[in-house]
Amino acid sequence: MRTDPGTGRALLVVDAQRSFLQRESWRAASDPGVAGPIGRLVDHFRDRGDRLVWVLHTEPGTGTVFDPERGFVEPMPGLSPAGGEPVLTKTAHSAFTGTDLQRLLTGWGVGEVTVCGVRTEQCCETTTRMGSELGFAMVFAVDATATEPIEAPGSPPGRPLREVLDDPGTLLPRDVVTRTVYALSGRFATVRTVEAIVAGTG
Template identity: 30%
Template structure:
């Protein structure tokens, strides 16, 4: 499946917030250190081409979380602050569709194609991607613009962040979304623009 600008794809940036810089809190190790660089490339392309952008912002209900509202960790990372006219979708669970008006906004604007990137691959990115696929959106998940952290298994065994990232992507690809990378997204959209 190919991306096309004629479909007016919406970019969903999931939880690119300062609180995720606290690596120790989230698991002690993170994969894909260039995820934000790739996400910034996507954001720049969407802005340059005046395509729809949605910034999803997690507001934790846990007072000790770095994503608790009112503290610095809740803020978007540098370079990802929304510009006037760009939509912010606040949420407090994993899915950007639960307890928000995201689907209503997408439907009202007749947006049917979603490009998803952000943090973290196996939690909010995955949950949002699964629901997007279930809702019938044509969904693309950008692997190199997403990242996650080490996880502990039910027997306290340690699973490294890259393994968690890759298995999350594998479980989504072809079932809920098409997994792509940043270069592919920009190449396909640029090609469609030239054909228009």
């Protein structure tokens, strides 16, 4: 069901969690220090008195780094929800699926939602597309997202990172980010930099 847009603004921090820091592939991420620009947005939205929602990805019972039992499903170092800022958990790519996110935003009168977090083309992009379909004006904070190399379909599982990066079929992070910008711009979101968001331009 589509949302009747409000006038408020919210920042959605998607999956910026310690789980990713445990993976070898994170060493080749587009921005391993993405917590820095995310933190800048968090401060900016708090200073304006806007809403913040934190979302963490979970895969209960899998034994992976996304299994809450492993202890990594918590915000990256340097990021911390403040009192009153909801922390939602999800098991799907979209932060709107299986959570109270739409109800929260609608109840607050939020019409514009800025998305940041991990991974650029996966949970961040999927959430942005879904938010647009639900009637929110979506802003994609591109340099406050990060992603990892994507192996070609059918690649052997479990290869060392060096082999993945040397494979000409691997999609490198910079290309993943570019693809997401092309896919979202003018269709599902306004793509902006952290600097433009903080400065109120662009």
